[in-house]
Amino acid sequence: MSTESKRILVAFATRYGSTREVAEAVAAALGEKGFQATLRPARKAGDWNGYDALVVGAPLYLGSWHKEALRLLADRQEAARARPVAVFALGPLHDEAGEREAARVQLRKALDGLRLEPVAVEVFCGKYDPARLRLGDRLLAGLPASPLHGLPASDARDWTAIRSWARELAGRLR
Template sequence: MTIKVLVAYATKNRSTAEIARTITEVLREQGLDAEMRLARDVGEVHAYDAVVLGSPLYEGQWHKDARRFAERHREALAERPVWLFSSGPLDESADEGDLPPVPAVRRILISVQAEEHVTFGGCLTDDAQGWMARMVVKAGKAGDFRDYEQISAWALRIGSTLLGEPAADPGGRT
């Protein structure tokens, strides 16, 4: 039996989509049937055995599409394994150790009974959309702080868990 995994994400400037794509590809390489979809486009989650949900952080909040997804599917999510990720810090802090989820994300973590949450470094480029993003770019704080090795290791651990195998990367983050 093939394990179906939904990798749902919200994004504003496409950098979280690239993280979701990496997670999806790693899960597929492990033999899982992983599907990547925008959170706002997902109608039902009942067809999936597990869900990975991610969002960028803006001013300490998840993107509204991810928050709405979590609320709309709260009961169904609580019935299957769920992993959450945030992207956002525009510095090296995500590489220096585990960053706890912001309060709003912690509430989602608890309400859907997620397995875990991780925060990855974010990415903000010169062509970023939105007033706040443009101000951050103008202040010289833009950059790409995503660590694809870290992202892949986390996805490997998810896949190993779903497949009932020992963790593929004991050095991976929680």
């Protein structure tokens, strides 16, 4: 099958929108590489019969990958194993090796239960805005023991790294 005819579903889960924007950039980069990339929320992904490959992106919350992304892959494990799957997570709020490694461990744990062999697994830094937190997250961030306590708004998403990952991914999804 030629690259031009390959269809890729880019499914994302998000709570505050930052992962959606990353998924958009990934879909756009794959589109520039000649794929037909369709962007969908994970919970509305439908069936994947029409897609040759799957990219699933979701944020980490309290050590877990967003449940809508997990559910998408867990509910259709056979379909997931039948095509190349790439996954990414948003999480660390600072571009620090320790935070990134902790997030990688969180993502790997989430994927362990799925018995899936993704062609690529990546963690990107995320975005945080205390003024937009939902009640539960706000209460949590307000606890003195929380790592979010007192953190200012930040956006550590590295768009150059995100686009170059997506471009490099194109080679693995062929």
